Amino acid sequence: MNRRRRRRLTVFKTGVYVVLGLFFLLPLAAMVEFATRGVGISSPRTLSAFTSIGSDPELVDAITASLELAVITSVAMLALLLPTMIWVRLRLPRMVRPVELVCLTPLTIPAIVLVVGFAPIYRWIEINVSDSILTLAFAYLILVLPYSYRALDAGLSAVDIRTLSEAARSLGAGWGTVMWRVIVPNMSSAVTNACLLCVAVVLGEFTVANLLNFENLQVAISILGTGNASVSIALAVLSLVFVFVFLLVLSFLARSLSRRRRTARA
Amino acid sequence: MSGLDNRPIGAARGGTRTAAEVRLEELSRQYGSTVALDGLSLTIQAGELVALLGPSGCGKTTALRLVAGLEDADGGRVVVDGRDVTHLPPNRRDTGMVFQAYSLFPHMTARENVAFGLRMRKVGAEERRRRAGEMLELVGLATQADRYAHQLSGGQQQRVALARALAIQPSVLLLDEPLSALDARVRSQLRDEIRRVQREVGITTLFVTHDQEEALAIADRVGVMRAGRLEQMGPPTSIYSQPATPFVAEFVGLTNRLPGMVTGGAVDVRGIRLPLIAPDTPDGPAVALVRPEAVSLAPTAESSNGPLSGTVIAVSFLGAVSRLTVDLGDTQVLVQIPTAEAAAHPGGSRVRIALRQDPVLITRDGGPERR
Numbered sequence: 001m002n003r004r005r006r007r008r009l010t011v012f013k014t015g016v017y018v019v020l021g022l023f024f025l026l027p028l029a030a031m032v033e034f035a036t037r038g039v040g041i042s043s044p045r046t047l048s049a050f051t052s053i054g055s056d057p058e059l060v061d062a063i064t065a066s067l068e069l070a071v072i073t074s075v076a077m078l079a080l081l082l083p084t085m086i087w088v089r090l091r092l093p094r095m096v097r098p099v100e101l102v103c104l105t106p107l108t109i110p111a112i113v114l115v116v117g118f119a120p121i122y123r124w125i126e127i128n129v130s131d132s133i134l135t136l137a138f139a140y141l142i143l144v145l146p147y148s149y150r151a152l153d154a155g156l157s158a159v160d161i162r163t164l165s166e167a168a169r170s171l172g173a174g175w176g177t178v179m180w181r182v183i184v185p186n187m188s189s190a191v192t193n194a195c196l197l198c199v200a201v202v203l204g205e206f207t208v209a210n211l212l213n214f215e216n217l218q219v220a221i222s223i224l225g226t227g228n229a230s231v232s233i234a235l236a237v238l239s240l241v242f243v244f245v246f247l248l249v250l251s252f253l254a255r256s257l258s259r260r261r262r263t264a265r266a
Numbered sequence: 267m268s269g270l271d272n273r274p275i276g277a278a279r280g281g282t283r284t285a286a287e288v289r290l291e292e293l294s295r296q297y298g299s300t301v302a303l304d305g306l307s308l309t310i311q312a313g314e315l316v317a318l319l320g321p322s323g324c325g326k327t328t329a330l331r332l333v334a335g336l337e338d339a340d341g342g343r344v345v346v347d348g349r350d351v352t353h354l355p356p357n358r359r360d361t362g363m364v365f366q367a368y369s370l371f372p373h374m375t376a377r378e379n380v381a382f383g384l385r386m387r388k389v390g391a392e393e394r395r396r397r398a399g400e401m402l403e404l405v406g407l408a409t410q411a412d413r414y415a416h417q418l419s420g421g422q423q424q425r426v427a428l429a430r431a432l433a434i435q436p437s438v439l440l441l442d443e444p445l446s447a448l449d450a451r452v453r454s455q456l457r458d459e460i461r462r463v464q465r466e467v468g469i470t471t472l473f474v475t476h477d478q479e480e481a482l483a484i485a486d487r488v489g490v491m492r493a494g495r496l497e498q499m500g501p502p503t504s505i506y507s508q509p510a511t512p513f514v515a516e517f518v519g520l521t522n523r524l525p526g527m528v529t530g531g532a533v534d535v536r537g538i539r540l541p542l543i544a545p546d547t548p549d550g551p552a553v554a555l556v557r558p559e560a561v562s563l564a565p566t567a568e569s570s571n572g573p574l575s576g577t578v579i580a581v582s583f584l585g586a587v588s589r590l591t592v593d594l595g596d597t598q599v600l601v602q603i604p605t606a607e608a609a610a611h612p613g614g615s616r617v618r619i620a621l622r623q624d625p626v627l628i629t630r631d632g633g634p635e636r637r
Contacts (some may be wrong), residue, residue: 163369166336167427169356170363171434172386185373 028237035234049234059235062220065133069216070202072137074195077148080141082191085152086179090165103149106142111207114142122212133214140202147197155190159183192254200243285313285470286347286437288333293342294494295328302328304494305342310438315464315471317481320491321517326474329491330440333472335359347437357386362431362469363440367447369427370415376402376426377411383434401429404463421452428460432467439464439471445480457484478518482506490514508543512629515555522556522599526628533628535621536573536594543625552628556621558589558602563611564618575618578611592617 036045053059081103088095106114118139125135161183168182184191206218215223217239224232288310295303303325310316318326331337333344335356343352351359362383370379380398389397402408405425415423424444431439441460445453461484464471475481481488482502489499490513498510509515526535531545533554540554564574576594588608590601599619611617 159372160368163365164371166334166356167363167365167369167430168371168382169336170334170359170361170440171383171430172357173382174357177386182371186371 028240031233031237035230035237037230049228049230050238052231053235053238056231058215059220059224059231062215062217065215066203066217068134069137069140070199072134073140073144073202074198076137076141077144077194077198078191081145081148081152081194082184083179085149085156086161086183089156089161100149100153103145105146107146111143111205112211114139115208115211118208118212133209133216136209136212136214136216139208139212140205143205143208144198144201147201148194151194151197152187152190155187155193156183158190159186189254192250196247196250199246203239203243285468287312288347288438288470288472289343289345290329290333291343291345293329293332293344294340295325295332295337296340301494303332303339303342306491306494306496307342308489308496308499310470310472311486312470313468314486315461315473315484317473317475317485317488318491319475319478319481319488319518320497322476324491325494326476326491327442328494330442330472330474333438334361334363334440360434360436361438361440362434362436364424364427364431364442364444366443367420367424368415370418370423370430372415375412375414376407376418376429379415379426380430380433383430387434397433398429401433402426404432404466405429405459419452420448421456424448424456425459428463432463432469437470439469441471441473443475444473446475446477453480454483460484482518488518490517492517508625509555509627512555512627515627515629520558520600522558522561523629524554524556524597524599526552526554528552528628533626538574538621540621541623541625543627547628550630552630554626554628556599556626557624558600559587560622560624560626561599561601562603562620562622563590563601563607564620572618574620575616578613578615578617581608581611581613583608590617592619594619 035049036047038044038046053063084099088099122135122139125138129135164182164186165178168178173182203217205216206222209216210219210222217235221232221235221239224235290306290308293303293306294301302323306325306329308316308329318329320326328337332339333346335351335354335358339352343350345351346360370376371382374382377395377398380401381394384394384397399408399411402411405428407422407425407429410418410422410426415426418426427444444460445456448456457480460473473481473484482505485502487500488502488505490497490505492513498505498514500508505514505518509518515521524535526533526540528534528542528547528549528551530549531547532539532541533552534540535554535556540556573594576592576599578590579593579598580591582589583605584602586605587602588605590603590608590611592599592601601619
C-alpha cells in the first residue's frame with residue numbers, strides 16, 4: 001500500500017521533471033539548432049554564429065557593458081540596501097514599512113512608464129556628467145530594488161539581529177563592526193541571492209536601455225536579430241547559459257560557505 | 267549572608283582588576299505613556315551579586331539595559347567605579363552582558379565568540395587565543411572550543427556567553443534572565459555555576475530575573491521591583507522572612523491571607539496571637555500574611571468545629587514536602603508540611619491547623635495583587 005503510493009509519487013515527480021525540463025530545454029534546443037544551421041538547406045552544421053560573436057567589436061562592447069553594469073549595480077545595491085535595512089531594523093523600527101513600500105514600488109510601475117521619468121534626467125546626465133552606458137546603473141539600481149529587498153529581508157528576518165548587535169556592542173564593537181563582522185556574515189546566502197537576482201535582471205534588461213538609446217546585451221541581440229538572426233540567437237543562448245552557470249557557481253559557493261558553518265536558528 | 271566577606275577578590279583567573287562599585291541614581295525612563303523606571307536608586311557594592319526581581323513590566327530589564335547603555339535614561343545617572351557613564355555608548359561602557367538566549371554569533375566558534383571582545387580591544391591573536399581558552403576552561407567548556415553555537419546545547423551556549431562577557435574583564439557583569447530559556451535541571455546547575463564563576467572572578471554583578479527562587483538562591487542581596495521602583499532591598503533571608511510590604515510578601519513565595527485584629531502590637535488570627543514584623547502598627551482589623559510553612563496540622567485531628575478546624579480539599583506533592591489546601595469554612599489556607607506527615611491527611615479528612623509564632627506582616631488592602 002505504502003510502497004505503491006511511494007511509487008506513484010515517484011512517477012508523478014518524474015513526470016513533472018520531464019514536463020518542466022522539456023518546457024525549458026525545448027526552446028533552448030531549438031535555439032541551438034537554429035544557431036548552428038549552415039547557410040544552405042543541406043549544408044553541414046556550423047558554429048560560425050558562435051565564433052563570430054567575438055569578432056564583432058560592437059557586440060563585444062555591449063556584452064562588456066552589460067557585465068560591468070551587472071557588477072556595478074550589484075555593488076551599489078548592496079552598499080545602499082544592506083546598511084539601510086539593518087539600520088532601519090535596529091534603530092528606526094517604525095520606518096520598516098515605509099522603506100519596504102519605497103523599495104517595492106518599482107515593481108508596480110512598468111519599465112516603459114519609468115523611462116518616461118528617466119528620460120529628462122538622463123538627458124541632463126548625458127550633458128553634465130557622462131554619456132557612458134554605465135550611467136544606466138542608476139536606473140537599474142531602481143529596477144532591482146524590489147527583488148533585492150525581498151532577498152535581503154528574508155535573510156535579515158532569519159537572524160536575531162537585535163540581540164546579536166547588542167551583544168557585539170556590549171563587547172566593544174562600533175556600528176561598522178556590528179554590520180560587517182556580525183550581521184552580514186550571518187546572512188551570506190541572502191546577500192548571494194540578492195546579487196544573483198540583480199545580475200539576472202540587469203543582463204536581461206531591454207526596455208530601459210533601448211528607449212534611452214543605450215546598446216546593452218539585450219539591445220544588441222535585438223539589433224542583430226534584424227540583420228543576422230543566427231548570431232543573435234547564438235548570443236541569446238550564451239547569455240542564458242551564462243546566467244545558469246553563474247547561478248550554479250553562486251549557489252555552490254553559498255553552500256560550501258554554509259557547510260563550513262551552518263547557521264543556528266532560534 | 268551579606269556576601270561581602272569570604273570572597274576571594276583578586277583570585278580572578280582572568281582578572282587582575284579590582285571589582286568596581288556600581289551606583290544607579292534616580293534613574294527614570296518612559297516609553298510613551300508607560301513609566302518603566304520611576305526614579306530607581308540602587309548601589310551594588312564592589313564584587314557583590316545583586317538580583318533584581320519582579321513581575322514582567324516592573325522595569326528590572328530596563329534598569330539593566332540602562333547600565334549596559336543599550337537604552338538611554340530620561341533622567342538620573344549611572345556611576346561605575348566613581349565614573350559617570352550615563353551618556354557613554356555601550357561599546358565604551360566596559361560591561362559584560364549575558365542575554366536571555368541565542369546571543370552567540372552563529373558564524374563563529376565558541377573560541378572565536380569568546381575572543382571577539384578581545385579582538386575589539388586590539389589584543390594580539392596569540393594572547394586572544396590563550397585568554398579565550400582560559401575563559402572556556404573557567405566555564406568548563408575547554409573541549410568544546412571549536413564548536414559552533416548550533417552544535418552546543420542551550421546550557422553550553424549560555425556558558426560560552428558568560429565566558430565571552432567575562433573575557434573582556436569588564437567592571438560590571440550584567441545577566442538578563444540568562445536561565446529562563448533552559449529546562450529546570452540545567453537551570454539550577456547553571457545557576458550554581460554562574461555563582462561559582464562570579465565568586466571566583468570577584469566581579470560586581472547585576473542579575474535580572476522574574477524567578478524568585480533563582481534570585482533568592484544566587485544573590486548576595488535581592489531587590490524586589492514594582493512599577494519602576496525598588497520595593498525592598500536586602501539579603502534573601504530578610505526579603506523572605508521580613509518582607510517590607512505586602513507586595514514583596516506575596517511576590518516572594520506563597521502567602522496565606524488570614525483576616526485578624528491588631529491589638530497592642532500583635533495580631534489575633536482565629537484565636538491565635540501572632541507577633542508583628544512592625545509592632546508599632548495601630549490597632550484595628552487587618553489581614554495577616556502567613557507563609558504556608560508557618561502553618562502546621564495539629565495532631566488531634568477529629569476534634570470539634572473551632573475556628574482552626576477544616577477539611578483538606580487538595581494535596582499537591584512537591585517531593586520532600588507536600589502542600590495541602592485546607593478549607594476552614596470562610597477561607598482557605600495553604601499548609602506546607604513534610605510529605606511523610608501529609609500522608610496521614612488525604613483529601614476529605616478533617617484537620618485542625620496550628621500557626622507558628624513567626625512575626626507576620628499585615629496588610630489592610632483589599633485583595634491579592636498578583637496570583
